[in-house]
Amino acid sequence: MTLAISFDDVAAAARRLAGVAHRTPVMTSRTADALAGATLFFKCENLQRMGAFKFRGAYNALAQFTPVQRRAGVIAFSSGNHAQAIALSARLLGMPAAIVMPKDAPQMKIDATRGYGAEVLLYDRYTENREALGAKIAEERGMTLIPPYDHPHVMAGQGTAALELIDEVGTLDLLFVCVGGGGLISGCATAAKHRLPDCAVIGVEPEAGNDVQQSLACGEIVHIDVPRTIADGAQTQHAGRYTFPVIQALVDRVVTVTDDQLVKAMRFFGERMKIIVEPTGCLGAAAALDNVVDVRGKRVGVILSGGNIDLRRYAELVAPAR
Numbered sequence: 027m028t029l030a031i032s033f034d035d036v037a038a039a040a041r042r043l044a045g046v047a048h049r050t051p052v053m054t055s056r057t058a059d060a061l062a063g064a065t066l067f068f069k070c071e072n073l074q075r076m077g078a079f080k081f082r083g084a085y086n087a088l089a090q091f092t093p094v095q096r097r098a099g100v101i102a103f104s105s106g107n108h109a110q111a112i113a114l115s116a117r118l119l120g121m122p123a124a125i126v127m128p129k130d131a132p133q134m135k136i137d138a139t140r141g142y143g144a145e146v147l148l149y150d151r152y153t154e155n156r157e158a159l160g161a162k163i164a165e166e167r168g169m170t171l172i173p174p175y176d177h178p179h180v181m182a183g184q185g186t187a188a189l190e191l192i193d194e195v196g197t198l199d200l201l202f203v204c205v206g207g208g209g210l211i212s213g214c215a216t217a218a219k220h221r222l223p224d225c226a227v228i229g230v231e232p233e234a235g236n237d238v239q240q241s242l243a244c245g246e247i248v249h250i251d252v253p254r255t256i257a258d259g260a261q262t263q264h265a266g267r268y269t270f271p272v273i274q275a276l277v278d279r280v281v282t283v284t285d286d287q288l289v290k291a292m293r294f295f296g297e298r299m300k301i302i303v304e305p306t307g308c309l310g311a312a313a314a315l316d317n318v319v320d321v322r323g324k325r326v327g328v329i330l331s332g333g334n335i336d337l338r339r340y341a342e343l344v345a346p347a348r
Contacts, residue, residue, distance in 0.1 A: 029275060030268035033220035035182035036189055036213060039086040043186055046118070047082055050074050050187075052194050057298050061315050063322035067198070068311065069191040072303050072333025076110040076138065078259075079187050079210055079331050080174070084111035086183030087172050088119050096121045101169040103127070103156040105258050106135030107332050108174035113142035124169065126159050132258065134336040151252055151261075175209030176266025185213025191327050192221045199324035202310030204331050205229040205238050205280060206260040208269030214329060215276035225327075228319055229273065229280035230309040232257040232288070238265050238273060239280040256285045256343065259306030259332065281319055287312040293344045295330075304335040305343070 053068045071079035088100060099122030102112040109125040116123035123144040127136060128151035140146050149159055157173070164171040172180065187210070188201060201218050203211040215227045231238055235253025241264070249264045265273065273280075291308035294315065295301050303311070310328045314321050 027271055029272050030178045031182045031216055033216055036185035036217045039182040040186045040189055042086055042089050043082055046085060048074050049190055052191060053299060055299050064324045064326045066314060067195045067327050069187055069329050071187055072301060072307055072330050076114050077332055077334040078107040079184055080107040080111035082186050083180035083183035083209060085115040087177060087179035088115045090179055095170045098168045099123055100172055101160055101164050102172050103160040104174050106131050107259055107334055109139040110135060110142060112172060113139045113144035117143045126156050132336045135334055175207030176268050178268060181209050181213045184210040185217040187329055188214035189217040197325060198222055198225045198327045200226050200228055200321060201327040202228050202230055202314050203329045204260060204306055204309035205231045207262040208238060208265045208273050210331060211277060212269040212272035219276050226278040227276060229277050230313040231280060231282050232260050233282040233284045235260055236282045241265055241270060242280055256288060257306040257309060281313055283309060283312040283318060287316055289343050291315060296344055302333045302340060303330050304332050307331040307333060
């Protein structure tokens with residue numbers, strides 16, 4: 027089977043993003059290394075434009091619109107980070123944007139999306155289908171629908187995060203990447219396996235939403251109910267028709283972590299490394315720090331996917347129990 031993207035697509039995305047996306051820092055911590063018994067490299071996409079890796083894929087997709095598509099604009103559906111990424115990318119490229127967002131999305135993400143100039147259309151994620159709503163509005167308005175993960179241009183753009191990490195730190199034995207619908211991990215696995223064929227790519231899902239883990243075990247895409255997890259960016263119900271074959275071909279293993287492990291990782295980043303990482307962004311780190319996969323003695327890359335969380339909610343989660 028021919029996969030939806032190749033390394034050449036990721037490399038082309040990197041060229042489009044040069045000078046537009048931040049080349050985010052790679053942070054290290056002796057304390058983290060001691061906890062894991064490994065050498066850890068954290069790619070801080072929480073410090074990306076709009077606070078998450080999603081800007082990479084969104085901009086790469088919108089930058090390839092035709093003049094006709096740009097005039098009509100873009101529509102997307104998202105719980106928050108893809109929403110902000112599309113809104114900001116559309117503003118930078120001078121096109122209208124409408125975003126279908128769940129009404130229970132973090133208010134900070136809703137406000138930021140509006141702040142970037144996009145129209146926000148709210149829906150109930152537990153009773154309404156966002157994909158159907160997005161398709162309906164796209165048809166009515168003549169807009170181009172860019173989904174949050176299941177699109178080759180989005181996937182290729184996300185892969186530039188791993189490409190930058192490897193370019194900066196060199197050889198890795200393991201690369202941990204959070205898994206929602208699979209856009210980030212499919213792009214990162216494409217980049218990693220080209221540059222470092224012996225690097226094991228490990229996907230990490232919330233324990234309550236392990237649809238990709240189940241899908242790999244079954245050999246086909248498994249659909250689940252909306253998972254109840256604090257990792258709102260990984261509340262996807264299934265992998266994509268483009269992302270899943272890439273995951274099957276290039277990802278070595280998918281593991282899960284609990285919400286408690288995510289909070290523990292959030293607290294570590296806040297207390298010891300002085301950075302805010304949202305729950306979804308901590309998926310890979312939680313697995314590495316807690317040795318869900320044995321990382322001892324290894325060089326380990328971890329994608330911290332985002333830092334967009336309401337500060338009040340952040341404080342509630344990381345505050346020690348009394």
